[in-house]
Amino acid sequence: MDPHQRLALELTWEALENAGISPKNLAGSDTAVFMGVDTDDYSRLLLEDMANIEAWMGIGTGxxxxxxxxxxxxxLMGPSAAVDSACASSLTAVHLGCRAIANGESRVAIVGAVLGVAGVLAKDGICRSFDDDAGGYARGEGSLACSIADGDNILAVIKGTAVAHDGKTDGIMVPNAKAQALVARQVLARAGIDPLAVTFIEAHATSTSLGDPTEISASKPCMEVRRERF
Structure with a gap:
């Protein structure tokens, strides 16, 4: 079994405990599960040992x-799907989980991600986003359980979500400030939030010479939402 699956199981259990939800009480419910997945390193390793491949490899590594x-x-009997939208996989999983609840498909959604990277890791394992010394980012793990049931340990309230693509840029992995501003405008409008009321932003922060300036430049047109909407 791919270690991704064990990690996801462990983090899901911990997230439910942290939210004050008994996993046993979710049995038979319409609880949704959306997990971001970007690589299949483990299955590729197994394929190097063709003689020992067996029937459980498919579900064990897919x-x-x-x-x-x-x-x-x-x-759990709600929607259950893997999400692959590269670096945005975990946030897209959150978006789908929120939509499942808003659309009445599920009362609870478990979302998270187990991801890998492609040639953009910092050599020293330290992120220095928006810094001249930035040289890539580091690996990390995490998960999130989203629930609106009474009595939960609520750590945050998600007021709105949005997803978008960069469109055609100078390269398929090159970000687009215009597209980033667009998705920020969408989520602010849906949530009915004045952009100047936002006091904390968690950025993509790739710690690269291309990604960081793009994110910074995307913030100015986003602030123009105030003049258009409020």
Whole structure:
């Protein structure tokens, strides 16, 4: 079994405990599971040992196996799907989880990500986003359980979500400030939030000479939402 699946199971259990939700109480419910997945390193390693490949490799290493393993063990009957939108996989999973709740498909959504990277890791393992010494970012793990049930340990309230693509840029992995500003405008409008009331922003922060300036330049047109809407 891919270590991604074990990690996702462990983090899901911890997230539910932190939210004050008993996993046993979710059995048979319409709880949704959306997990961001970007790489399949483990399955590629197994394919190097063709003689020992067996029937369980498919579900044990497939991207779909990560959310499905959670739904299976906890007996969850809501939507369960892997999400691959590269660096945005975890946030897209959050978006889908919020939509499932808003649309009445699910009462609870478990979302998270188990991701890898491609040639953009900092050599010293330290992120220095928006700094002249930035040289890539570091690996990390995490998960989030989203629930609106009474009595939960609520750490945050998600007022709005939005997703968008960069469109055609100078390269398929090159970001686009215009597209970033667009998605920020959308989520602010949907949430009905004055952009000048925002006091904290968690950025993509790739710590690269291309990504960081693009994110910074995307913030100015985003602030123009105030003049257009408020």
């Amino acid at each position: 991207a779909h196996g990560i959310p499905n393993r959670i739904s299976y063990h906890l007996d």
